[in-house]
Amino acid sequence: xxxxxxxxxxxxxxxxxxxxxxxxxxxxxxxxxxxxxxxxxxxxxxxxxxxxxxxxxxxxxxxxxxxxxxxxxxxxxxxxxxxxxxxxxxxxxxxxxxxxxxxxxxxxxxxxxxxxxxxxxxxxxxxxx
Amino acid sequence: xxxxxxxxxxxxxxxxxxxxxxxxxxxxxxxxxxxxxxxxxxxxxxxxxxxxxxxxxxxxxxxxxxxxxxxxxxxxxxxxxxxxxxxxxxxxxxxxxxxxxxxxxxxxxxxxxxxxxxxxxxxxxxxxxxxxxxxxxxxxxxxxxxxxxxxxxxxxxxxxxxxxxxxxxxxxxxxxxxxxxxxxxxxxxxxxxxxxxxxxxxxxxxxxxxxxxxxxxxxxxxxxxxxxxxxxxxxxxxxxxxxx
Numbered sequence: 001x002x003x004x005x006x007x008x009x010x011x012x013x014x015x016x017x018x019x020x021x022x023x024x025x026x027x028x029x030x031x032x033x034x035x036x037x038x039x040x041x042x043x044x045x046x047x048x049x050x051x052x053x054x055x056x057x058x059x060x061x062x063x064x065x066x067x068x069x070x071x072x073x074x075x076x077x078x079x080x081x082x083x084x085x086x087x088x089x090x091x092x093x094x095x096x097x098x099x100x101x102x103x104x105x106x107x108x109x110x111x112x113x114x115x116x117x118x119x120x121x122x123x124x125x126x127x128x129x
Numbered sequence: 130x131x132x133x134x135x136x137x138x139x140x141x142x143x144x145x146x147x148x149x150x151x152x153x154x155x156x157x158x159x160x161x162x163x164x165x166x167x168x169x170x171x172x173x174x175x176x177x178x179x180x181x182x183x184x185x186x187x188x189x190x191x192x193x194x195x196x197x198x199x200x201x202x203x204x205x206x207x208x209x210x211x212x213x214x215x216x217x218x219x220x221x222x223x224x225x226x227x228x229x230x231x232x233x234x235x236x237x238x239x240x241x242x243x244x245x246x247x248x249x250x251x252x253x254x255x256x257x258x259x260x261x262x263x264x265x266x267x268x269x270x271x272x273x274x275x276x277x278x279x280x281x282x283x284x285x286x287x288x289x290x291x292x293x294x295x296x297x298x299x300x301x302x303x304x305x306x307x308x309x310x311x312x313x314x315x316x317x318x319x320x321x322x323x324x325x326x327x328x329x330x331x332x333x334x335x336x337x338x339x340x341x342x343x344x345x346x347x348x349x350x351x352x353x354x355x356x357x358x359x360x361x362x363x364x365x366x367x368x369x370x371x372x373x
Contacts, residue, residue: 005143006225006233011291019199022288025336089337093354100266 024085031082034075041068087112134158134209136167138179139219141226149219149226152176158209164218165193165204168230181230188344191280194221195230201282201342222285237281240297244305244323249316261313274307274352276345283339283349289332296332297323299339299349306352309359321363330356 016026041063048059062068090112091105133155141149154175156167165183172179184190186205193204196219198212209216224232254261283299284290290298297305305324309317324330333353340350 003144004227006227007141007143007149008225009149009222011288015288015291019338021338021341022336025288025338029334089335089350092337092340092348092351093358095270095355095358097266100264102266102269 028082028085031078034071034078035082038072038075083116087116132158134167134212135215136164136171137215137217138171138230139217139226140179140229141220142178143228151217156209160208160210162209163205164195164197164202164207164209164216167209168204168218179230180228189278191278194280194282194285195219196222196285201285203280203282203344206344221281223287223291224281224284232281234281236294237279237284237298237300240301241279241304244297244301244308245316245320246304246308248308248311248314249319250314252315263312267312270310270312271307273347274303274310274349277304277307277343277347277349278345280344282342282344286336286338286342288336288338289334293328293332295328297326297329299333299353300347302330302333302356303347303349303352306356321359324356325360325363330354330360333357 016022045056045059045063048055063072087109091108094103094108096103096108134157135153136156137151137153139149140146140152154171156170158167163186165186168179168181168183172181181195181204182192183204184192188203188206191203194201195204196202197207198217201221218230220226220230221232224234224237227233277300279300281300283303287296287299290296302324305320308314309320309324330353333350335350335354337350340348343349
């Protein structure tokens with residue numbers, strides 16, 4: 001008869017608090033929660049727009065409330081945190097070569113920041129025109 | 130006179146313990162002393178019943194993986210001098226404890242075998258055709274992934290594996306990628322079935338801790354993300370080849 005009795009340790013719901021790296025990972029992924037809510041709110045705004053000027057202005061007014069402004073600020077900061085951590089990981093998912101030389105990681109990261117800046121400028125121009 | 134350091138070890142003796150228990154040992158240490166040497170001191174001088182795996186003492190056999198203050202480490206590559214506040218040592222996370230610091234790694238070994246970690250080529254070149262040539266670029270595609278020593282630290286670091294044991298896991302997928310990228314190999318089509326599966330590359334959520342803890346600087350997270358790129362290409366190509 002076997003004397004083996006392997007012991008399985010349970011991870012528990014707080015596994016991500018026990019290691020700083022895992023905590024940062026959950027914070028990174030947690031941004032998806034506020035982004036989901038933000039997207040819903042934005043979609044609702046579009047829906048109100050389809051209902052006419054008054055409906056849209058009502059939505060705009062609600063968005064100017066301090067609580068909604070705070071939510072949008074939180075979403076912006078959290079999304080930026082996700083973007084920064086994602087940009088730093090992006091070179092791992094790219095295997096780009098120029099001839100016999102691998103494209104340096106910094107090129108990939110910098111080009112993503114460049115794209116973010118470019119798209120943000122285009123967005124600002126569209127909004128402000 | 131050597132200083133004394135307290136080392137806490139999670140003990141588990143299946144014949145007497147219902148669950149693991151912490152036990153503290155006082156170990157005299159010098160600046161050069163590794164955790165593996167400290168364990169040897171405990172076994173030789175304090176408690177001969179302590180069980181742990183080891184072999185080479187130089188970070189190549191991959192036997193002495195264990196958790197040190199909650200972080201996966203090789204005992205031979207971890208030095209007491211770097212832990213002035215003491216050490217809590219336990220068996221490698223995400224694996225069942227067999228006894229003390231010894232874990233049951235059979236699940237990982239099965240996964241390793243499943244990825245066909247060898248060069249597959251039904252039509253090998255004849256000797257008359259000369260040797261295989263590989264440019265530095267060809268070699269760079271797989272070399273770092275071939276440095277894996279199968280120690281299992283990346284599995285202990287991976288919450289996806291911890292939460293769902295069906296996930297193929299970092300080392301096996303990195304080694305799979307190693308053979309897929311080798312231009313002497315012709316087995317990619319067979320291995321892509323494993324990469325494409327739910328428990329293959331797509332089971333990874335890019336936590337990235339596997340690459341952080343690897344004692345040989347292998348980057349399993351990169352291998353898996355590149356596996357996802359391969360898998361996506363495979364999916365698109367398959368759409369144009371119905372019936373296959």
